[in-house]
Amino acid sequence: MKDKQNxxxxxxxxxxxxxxxRLGQRGYNVNVYEMRPDLRTVExxxxxxxxxxxxxxxxxxxxxxxxxxxxxxxxxPMNGRMLHDVEGNMVMAPYxxxxxxxxxxxxxxxxxxxxxxxxxxxxNVKFHFNKKCKSVDFEKTTALFxxxxxxxxxxxxxxxxxxxxxxxxxxxxxxxxxxxxxxxFSQDWLSHGYKELSFHPTENGxxxxxxxxLHIWGRDSFMLIALPNLDGSFTVTLFLSYEDGEYNFGNxxxxxKVIEFFQKYFKDALELMPNLVDDFFTNPTSPLGTVxxxxxHYKGNTLLMGDAAHAVVPxxxxxxxxxxxxxxxxxxxxxxxxxxxETVFKVYEQNRKQDTDAIADLSMDNxxxxxxxxxxxxxxxxxxxxxxxxxxxxxxxxxKYSLVTFQENIGYREAMLRGRAQxxxxxxxxxxxxxxxxxxxxTNLEKVKTVTEEILxxxxxxxxxxx
Amino acid sequence: MKDKQNxxxxxxxxxxxxxxxRLGQRGYNVNVYEMRPDLRTVExxxxxxxxxxxxxxxxxxxxxxxxxxxxxxxxxPMNGRMLHDVEGNMVMAPYxxxxxxxxxxxxxxxxxxxxxxxxxxxxNVKFHFNKKCKSVDFEKTTALFxxxxxxxxxxxxxxxxxxxxxxxxxxxxxxxxxxxxxxxFSQDWLSHGYKELSFHPTENGxxxxxxxxLHIWGRDSFMLIALPNLDGSFTVTLFLSYEDGEYNFGNxxxxxKVIEFFQKYFKDALELMPNLVDDFFTNPTSPLGTVxxxxxHYKGNTLLMGDAAHAVVPxxxxxxxxxxxxxxxxxxxxxxxxxxxETVFKVYEQNRKQDTDAIADLSMDNxxxxxxxxxxxxxxxxxxxxxxxxxxxxxxxxxKYSLVTFQENIGYREAMLRGRAQxxxxxxxxxxxxxxxxxxxxTNLEKVKTVTEEILxxxxxxxxxxx
Numbered sequence: 001m002k003d004k005q006n007x008x009x010x011x012x013x014x015x016x017x018x019x020x021x022r023l024g025q026r027g028y029n030v031n032v033y034e035m036r037p038d039l040r041t042v043e044x045x046x047x048x049x050x051x052x053x054x055x056x057x058x059x060x061x062x063x064x065x066x067x068x069x070x071x072x073x074x075x076x077p078m079n080g081r082m083l084h085d086v087e088g089n090m091v092m093a094p095y096x097x098x099x100x101x102x103x104x105x106x107x108x109x110x111x112x113x114x115x116x117x118x119x120x121x122x123x124n125v126k127f128h129f130n131k132k133c134k135s136v137d138f139e140k141t142t143a144l145f146x147x148x149x150x151x152x153x154x155x156x157x158x159x160x161x162x163x164x165x166x167x168x169x170x171x172x173x174x175x176x177x178x179x180x181x182x183x184x185f186s187q188d189w190l191s192h193g194y195k196e197l198s199f200h201p202t203e204n205g206x207x208x209x210x211x212x213x214l215h216i217w218g219r220d221s222f223m224l225i226a227l228p229n230l231d232g233s234f235t236v237t238l239f240l241s242y243e244d245g246e247y248n249f250g251n252x253x254x255x256x257k258v259i260e261f262f263q264k265y266f267k268d269a270l271e272l273m274p275n276l277v278d279d280f281f282t283n284p285t286s287p288l289g290t291v292x293x294x295x296x297h298y299k300g301n302t303l304l305m306g307d308a309a310h311a312v313v314p315x316x317x318x319x320x321x322x323x324x325x326x327x328x329x330x331x332x333x334x335x336x337x338x339x340x341x342e343t344v345f346k347v348y349e350q351n352r353k354q355d356t357d358a359i360a361d362l363s364m365d366n367x368x369x370x371x372x373x374x375x376x377x378x379x380x381x382x383x384x385x386x387x388x389x390x391x392x393x394x395x396x397x398x399x400k401y402s403l404v405t406f407q408e409n410i411g412y413r414e415a416m417l418r419g420r421a422q423x424x425x426x427x428x429x430x431x432x433x434x435x436x437x438x439x440x441x442x443t444n445l446e447k448v449k450t451v452t453e454e455i456l457x458x459x460x461x462x463x464x465x466x467x
Numbered sequence: 468m469k470d471k472q473n474x475x476x477x478x479x480x481x482x483x484x485x486x487x488x489r490l491g492q493r494g495y496n497v498n499v500y501e502m503r504p505d506l507r508t509v510e511x512x513x514x515x516x517x518x519x520x521x522x523x524x525x526x527x528x529x530x531x532x533x534x535x536x537x538x539x540x541x542x543x544p545m546n547g548r549m550l551h552d553v554e555g556n557m558v559m560a561p562y563x564x565x566x567x568x569x570x571x572x573x574x575x576x577x578x579x580x581x582x583x584x585x586x587x588x589x590x591n592v593k594f595h596f597n598k599k600c601k602s603v604d605f606e607k608t609t610a611l612f613x614x615x616x617x618x619x620x621x622x623x624x625x626x627x628x629x630x631x632x633x634x635x636x637x638x639x640x641x642x643x644x645x646x647x648x649x650x651x652f653s654q655d656w657l658s659h660g661y662k663e664l665s666f667h668p669t670e671n672g673x674x675x676x677x678x679x680x681l682h683i684w685g686r687d688s689f690m691l692i693a694l695p696n697l698d699g700s701f702t703v704t705l706f707l708s709y710e711d712g713e714y715n716f717g718n719x720x721x722x723x724k725v726i727e728f729f730q731k732y733f734k735d736a737l738e739l740m741p742n743l744v745d746d747f748f749t750n751p752t753s754p755l756g757t758v759x760x761x762x763x764h765y766k767g768n769t770l771l772m773g774d775a776a777h778a779v780v781p782x783x784x785x786x787x788x789x790x791x792x793x794x795x796x797x798x799x800x801x802x803x804x805x806x807x808x809e810t811v812f813k814v815y816e817q818n819r820k821q822d823t824d825a826i827a828d829l830s831m832d833n834x835x836x837x838x839x840x841x842x843x844x845x846x847x848x849x850x851x852x853x854x855x856x857x858x859x860x861x862x863x864x865x866x867k868y869s870l871v872t873f874q875e876n877i878g879y880r881e882a883m884l885r886g887r888a889q890x891x892x893x894x895x896x897x898x899x900x901x902x903x904x905x906x907x908x909x910t911n912l913e914k915v916k917t918v919t920e921e922i923l924x925x926x927x928x929x930x931x932x933x934x
Contacts, residue, residue: 186651376931
């Protein structure tokens with residue numbers, strides 16, 4: 001691999017910028033081509049996931065590149081879900097029973113700018129803005145770009161090309177349309193779309209509602225959420241069906257109807273946003289989709305990474321974390337000193353694919369959990385039990401949420417299998433009154449562990465993984 | 468809908484021809500455009516699924532159009548799987564404990580010809596051959612065709628267009644590339660491909676091996692199967708990885724290596740095919756894939772049906788049956804007298820989609836079952852128990868295979884959920900020695916039923932379908 005040092009990265013988003021930084025640190029010659037202007041010099045457009053949730057898998061990658069402290073400065077801890085009911089009552093549901101486990105609200109723009117700044121400190125890393133990729137020739141390892149200003153087209157050559165150009169990846173499209181190899185691919189759209197709104201800060205710059213939480217107004221078939229920003233504002237997101245139900249994006253076409261809808265379902269939120277109607281009719285409604293594909297690479301020439309390889313719906317707050325984890329895993333494979341890039345790409349995909357498939361499925365699970373389950377008695381009982389277990393037996397129990405979010409040293413797939421089995425065990429024991437929440441906690445821990453193991457074992461036998 | 472009577476069907480394969488026949492019977496003006504020549508006048512190319520398994524869901528559609536008896540004449544009953552081990556020993560594993568339940572080997576060409584003959588008896592049905600569809604304008608409800616001989620292009624207009632143009636559907640591609648609406652789509656390729664081979668008849672026209680079975684040589688990571696034809700031959704199919712394992716399609720490049728492979732793993736089959744090397748190097752190697760998508764329709768203008776909407780891998784022998792069942796279900800929706808085609812298409816997809824998703828998943832299950840599970844002791848014990856239950860309690864028990872294959876009045880999804888739960892119940896009770904095959908059969912039936920219900924109930928609680 002020594003003779004293949006020129007790496008072209010398509011896309012200077014979060015994943016591409018981190019990858020450029022890491023490969024720069026490793027000494028490669030890195031050129032990053034980005035279709036948009038430099039976000040450090042121009043205002044990025046509003047209305048598209050302004051802030052994100054950063055958690056332990058993401059931080060592991062930040063540590064790898066040595067910028068953990070700088071990133072922490074951009075973070076607002078969110079210790080739990082603040083659940084808002086229709087009456088406007090609030091209750092805090094912590095994310096974990098262990099105090100040091102929480103997620104963080106962070107600005108996409110600030111984090112991306114930091115990653116680019118750090119990458120550019122390396123002489124061997126260069127960013128090229130306003131260069132839109134049109135297609136990739138994966139046999140020749142070349143990419144065709146168009147300059148946004150001059151509209152001139154030009155071809156760039158490299159030893160390897162890594163596409164981190166997001167859910168709508170142009171290189172992935174070249175794989176799909178090229179039909180040169182068997183390319184498995186799926187795009188799955190939700191019937192729900194999303195729209196970003198906002199709570200402005202108070203007149204003296206304070207937060208209008210509790211700062212250190214992810215606020216949720218779950219209404220079964222739709223929901224509103226809010227994440228805090230450093231400037232005292234919250235970015236608020238409405239998830240709603242395009243067509244179904246009494247209120248949907250298709251029929252919320254007048255200010256009156258929008259206000260009626262919020263008055264009925266999000267009364268307390270409406271009070272915090274006199275700017276609702278403006279936001280609603282200014283910001284776009286965007287679709288929510290999951291993308292999976294395989295293979296991610298073509299020979300040793302090209303590789304998909306981040307959302308380009310595995311876009312997920314946002315409900316586990318893991319999209320960015322998963323993309324950052326891609327870089328961690330890729331870096332580990334580079335450490336293994338394989339003979340050629342094809343082996344690196346193959347081993348990387350083998351190590352990684354089942355975990356990104358799992359986080360896609362987990363993210364769909366959480367859509368249903370956030371919309372409705374969080375409001376159901378049996379789910380609340382489960383969460384209460386899990387919080388108590390995590391608090392009292394911090395080394396012996398982790399909920400599915402904790403396994404996914406705070407245990408960066410196990411893969412998403414393991415977290416999913418164990419987490420789902422635990423959920424099934426607890427929910428069924430609660431339904432069948434085999435667990436009593438007034439019982440001794442140690443007894444309940446043992447019951448949960450035993451039944452979880454039985455469920456995992458039964459599934460293995462049924463799937464013929466054993467015998 | 469009375470004013471929209473002109474229906475254009477793209478593709479005169481099994482599904483399109485049946486649909487044309489049924490819509491002809493209902494009085495619509497039907498024009499069917501097929502890219503290939505009329506298969507009744509030219510030899511169809513060898514090497515691509517010459518025969519198929521027809522079972523009860525398919526027959527239900529044949530009854531609907533009144534040609535059951537004619538179809539029966541083309542059928543060769545297959546009562547079970549004839550399992551061949553590496554030594555060449557054979558053991559028959561029946562498909563059902565009920566004697567009247569079996570599947571049928573049928574020639575794709577003969578059945579397709581019959582369907583076209585029957586359809587053409589209706590003056591209002593016309594077939595147009597050698598007309599290749601290039602694209603569909605689903606806003607205007609027009610299709611662009613190219614004449615195979617003259618290469619002239621022409622546009623056809625219709626009130627509605629139904630595409631039954633198979634797994635590589637051109638209309639589905641127009642949906643995908645058009646990006647006019649949120650189109651969920653997946654194509655999943657197996658790492659295995661297939662190649663068709665054959666056992667010729669004996670010199671006096673007899674079958675070289677047992678006629679009334681689907682023969683299987685399951686070898687865990689690959690397999691060979693054989694289905695009988697009316698002329699005394701068998702169509703034999705090899706399913707093998709493209710790249711992995713000691714022997715694969717990638718390295719079977721010389722006659723010597725092919726014979727070595729068959730000598731080692733399919734000794735008794737090799738003895739029946741002196742023509743092996745010829746077949747192997749003449750016939751193509753083809754990929755195996757699953758296609759899912761949604762929505763199937765655009766407004767009331769266009770609709771995907773059959774493999775165009777839901778292509779499956781062939782391992783449950785349900786591809787053709789599922790496509791025929793599409794027509795049965797569609798016909799039932801037409802009986803409901805809806806106001807417009809958009810409602811017909813919407814209701815049809817709502818009724819049908821979850822079942823075609825299920826048969827896709829079931830077909831993947833059966834890939835693993837046929838390759839390897841059938842050879843495992845615990846799976847054989849399960850099948851023996853199930854055969855005994857079906858034989859002795861014909862009204863009280865049906866295996867997953869029977870639910871899918873012989874119970875045409877329940878949907879695939881219901882068959883899948885119940886069938887998988889039964890399999891899990893039996894396998895785990897066998898593994899845990901809770902069921903003893905020497906016990907009273909009635910006792911074992913009760914155990915299976917009770918534990919199956921528990922599994923279904925536990926899954927419902929975990930998925931929050933209840934409480």
